[in-house]
Amino acid sequence: MSQPSVRVSLTVNGVGYERDVDPRTALVDLLRDGLGLTGTHIGCEQGVCGACTVLVDGTSVLSCLMLAVQADGCEVATVEGLASGPELHPLQEAFWEKQGLQCGFCTPGMLMRAKEILASDPAPTAESVREAIAGNLCRCTGYQFIVESVLDAADRMAGSASESTTAPKS
């Protein structure tokens, strides 16, 4: 009952990959099982929870509803590509500072969506952020500290964030 494999070539976080996959493989399963990038999570497999959100050619998509083969020739960005080695991305710093996560399971999808939001709107309001993340469910936080985190990240990325008094010493 298995169908012919299809070759897919894609770039993830700047690294090129080539794989032969069962065409029904979801992009999220290729990322997680095929490429070992388990930062992108599966919550529902029906396109409601948004935990699987990644950027494909800069645009947020639900990677559970996209076939891996459809990402052929695409540039995919996942949470693993946010930090630069030891240095966290301003979004990650902001989520840490503002406690924008509790269990962390929705967080990668939130971060990627937040990255897209700030790319198109570098100075959002609390209302616009709250509406923009409506496609990403969080069961832990009630969303409020996530909104605060994104606003804090916007400040950091604009260069105007204040020093944290609670950041750990390195």
Next chain:
Amino acid sequence: MTAPAERQHTKVTNWVGKSIRRVEDPKFLRGKGGYIGDRSLPGMLHVALVKSPYAHSRIVSIDTSEALKVPGVVAVITGQDALSLADPLPDFGPDPSKHTWRLLAAEKVRYVGEGVAAVVAQTRYAAEDGVAEVLVDYEPLDVLVDPEEALKPGAPLVHEALGSNIAYERTFTFGDVDAAFAEADLVVEDRLHWGRSGSQPIEPVGAIADYDDATGQMTIYENSLSFTSYLFMLAGTLKIPSHKLDLHPVPAGGSFGSKLWAVKPAAIAGMCSKAVGRPVMYMEDRHDALANNDHQGSDRIYYVTLGLKKDGTITALKLHSIEDYGAYIQFGVGHHGNALAQVVGPYRIKAVQYGLQAVFTNKNQQGAYRGFGSEVNNWMLERMVDLAARTLEMDPRDIRRMNFIRPDEFPYFIPTGNVYDSGDYEPVLDKALEMARWDYWQAEKIRLREQEGRHIGLGLVTCQERSVFSATEFWFWFDEPGAPVTSMPESVTIDVDALGNITATLYSCAFWGNSPETMAAQLIAEEFDVDPHSVNVVYAGTGQGLPATGPGGSRFTVMIAGAVEGAVSKIKKKAFAIASHLLEAAVDDLEWADGGIQVKGSADARKTLGDIAITAHLFKHSLPEEIESGLEASHVFDHPYTTMPSADRKDLGVFYPFMGHACHICVVEVDVDTGKVSFLDYVAVHDAGTMVNPRSLEGHMIGGTAQGIGSSLLEEFVYDENGDFQSGSFLNYLLPTSMDVPTIKCGHYETPSPYTPYGIKGGGEGGRMMAPGAIFAAIDDALEPFGVRVRHLPATPERIVEALEQAGH
């Protein structure tokens, strides 16, 4: 045991009370959380379940021959096969031999979604292909979905061996109920129904099991299973010796109760691994999580009466509850223990009659969901207080104030025998009223109704949040319990290495999204004067482990604080002995200061923890004979304040003593055309004793409130009259989005517990325990011109419209 000695909390703290960044976050932020789905073992196989499409049906036969031909399928294990491979699952219900719960149904299925076979395959894709080819011959039976029908003779029997659908029934009285009602000038009565919703964390339950037949060792990784002392029961299910089960906890992507004791996934994975001789993963998908997760929330009908004097004093509470437990009853009626812990709320009600009938129906069973049955009691009681206020034409604030337990009455014993350790309710109410701008919204309500025909309402509740449960609440239901267990410990090992660096080992599946690493780190930092981020927190499997119960019942922070306190005390005792030798001073002449030990008042004669540690590790021969190498200690902290119930069960003893409190006020608008409820304002003021990390607690207040909103308006597991499960996807089981939850304005008040380290009380569940009552009160207030009272949770738009239509609109 009597009450522990009261503590004075006088120390000025450096770390306790600070909203530091969480210690656990960096790995999650980087996408390296190590959740169960992220892990694999070499050669690992995957399981998918064949699930029943029928609510109640005999399993006549299962034909696995076609499934075994599917590429990638390695084995198919039916419920019949499982009878010899695995014993029944651990069950804390009243009579497990008569309502036996197995990991796969064997003779009959009892709810839509119950597993009847497990397909083991190379990938989850192939396993599901195999599932599609398994042929099951079912013989449908009559279905039972209505819990009040379940009480009647002649109803279909969910468990024939029991001979009835009543798993448990008893009525308890506390205090002189007759006298209390005789004292009343009037009574208010109602029938209320709280419908079932559930945790549905974004990450479902998953387990990887690896059975080594050479050693007989079963290693399981799961995002669940604390209660480590009880894991011998899981070993029994898997038919292995109790000490050959090594369970490794893995961070959980949310739980809210549902991962407290998720035994079935671990058992399924374990059985399959043992059967096929390879590691096996069983990962619930969302459909499994909705239909077959065994953690649906309370589903309770109340017939309740409140006795009152005409000045608003509540004299008595009498209720009969019918609880629909679904097809099994793994935690017995512990949900009602949670209710009894705070059954009178914050009020000086002197007498309670509590009747309970727990029934079986053809639905997935209940488990644990944030509040574990106490949130339902809060909702019911506040509904009745509101009805009383309306009947007496009293302001909802006034009736609550006059019935509040007063600050000089603590510790206060409620009629059930449980104690409220400390509290001060008026300032919490006052703070909430001020933050909510009560008078402003009352005026706006009237103005918007008159000028724009809009329907705004204000709702206010004042409720308790019990924390840190005792084991007694699982068995005081019976005069002769089979296992009167009394321990629910939490343990920690603290190790100071040769350079003075500190590692804390936790022994339960502590991480659900609460902040156990941060809690442990802040508490240790407080004791050793180090930066919390320098404390390394790790987890041990049960194979090496100390007893641990994990999160649940808002217990974890208090219990880990006690464990840390004990371990620190042992380490400091040894450190003082070493320092005494190094400084050539008597122990009594030394004091701890600034990360080291010095001669009292003399900062020059001092040794740092690092100095002491290296000596302890490396320089044994320079120390007195009796001092062993190393500088670590473990401490098992048992529940600090539990007392036994009386033989006649008119006094259940102390079982949930650390009592938080909160006031929620919400302002809603109801669209009377559609019944939709939206929020205009929301205030939550909580007292959870001393806060360790206020920001973290606030996160739980807000998240819990969001879940309370979900349960109140959106979330419901629906089984239709044929028992067909209507909630098998997120299109039907509706979680609130960011736009469905308002900004929650949070306030804090601290009445420290006299019995816990630093006066900490548990606070993780409170948000969900308060919101439903406030929301329902606000809906009633908005629809007051129509004389509507909402009685059925969730208050879906259609139910609100029905209530309006019944009132003539």
Next chain:
Amino acid sequence: MKSAPFTYHRPRSVPEALELKHELGGDARVLAGGQSLMPMMHFRLAQPAHLIDINGLDELAFVRRQDDRLTVGARTRHAELLEAADAKSSPLLTQAVAWVGHAQVRHRGTVVGSIAHADPSAEIPAALLALAGEVTAASTRSTRTIAAADLFDGPFTVSLADDEIITSVAVPVSAAGTGTAFVEFSRIFHGFPVVGVAALVQLDAGVVSRASIGLCGMAANAVTADVSGLVGLPPTAEAVEAAARAAVADLEPPADIHGSTKYRKRVCIALIRRALDEAVTNAGGIR
């Protein structure tokens, strides 16, 4: 929840796609955005043996205004329509598309895909009916247009032959004096509508000269509702209310856990009223 196996095809041109559909017929489904089809496949409610992925057909990614028609190609994503300058010429279509799901869904899902999927709760089919639009159905045999009124044939069913693919949808450009609105009621923010109303009103000297309503969530598929009683009248509150009630009177929406028949009818009346009010306002009328 993983889909059943299928053979995957990615044609590089429209003729190639049509050849495939001709060869495979009803055993093949077209995959565009996948936002509706993939969830059904994950639940194994749909198990096509073949998928024809049209995402490579760039020639079908267009939003084109020509004279009095706005045409949208089958590869055009919801988000692309919302950003297309030409789309302003048919505001009702844009208003409906703006309600579809969340950002991530709109980034992949397609306007034509939503029409072809024909979910009875979906917004775009309702708007298409209100606009009296049409689709172009192509096969190796022929290319034909199907009016919206003839397209929807029951839940998740459109009246296409097994070898046909919808390659574009066309709607009329808004005439002068026209106002439109899309109003929906859903349980959660941007969840599937329980009931949705697409309304188009044309005013001529303060009097309704045309009124058209499309509904979702009120029948086995999207349907029109008869508000012809409004034509010739000024759009007063009484006239609008009467029209809303009359429009719903004969409908028998199927019940599910989000709404009984009776409840849906009540909500629908209120939503038609609100949609007509908003459309009248947008047409320049005073409400």
